[in-house]
Amino acid sequence: MSQDTTLNVTEQQTNELRYLYKVMQAIKILGEQPSLNVVAYGKLWRYGDLLKTAVRYAELAELHGNDTSAFKHWFIRDVMMFQ
Template identity: 80%
Template sequence: MSQYITHNVTEQQTNELRYLHKVMQAIQILGEQPQLNVVAYGRIWRYADLLHTAVRYAELAELHGYNTSAFQHWFHRDLAVFQHYGIALRIS
């Protein structure tokens, strides 16, 4: 854990964070090659899925008290890409 404030999190949120961690590891290639599709966990993942998953992962990580500043920096730097896919960031 980090020195950041943890919020009340449910077991479901913790399990979702663990699952998304595995998903992110499986589909990370999309960050370098967004034109690819990745088959993992019973579905086909595309670049937009990577972005959506990354945002949810960051939201859950922040709830658990982890520092998400590196993600927030990436999000704000590439805001146009996220907006193109209709993705909003709901963390502080």
């Protein structure tokens, strides 16, 4: 992605990306232990929440010009495992 693409990113999207980064750090154990539940940021997080949050995080990261190929590889592998 080019630098020009990041010019279309809103402040709200940047703030959401920062928040989701913190959430992902708090619940990353779910990637290794999908049967666990994690309490963080006033919510009970499950593995499905990790996947949904990770998808949104990747979307925002791409808008900011970041390479998300590693995420896509992980996500496809996990989705195939749980189907």
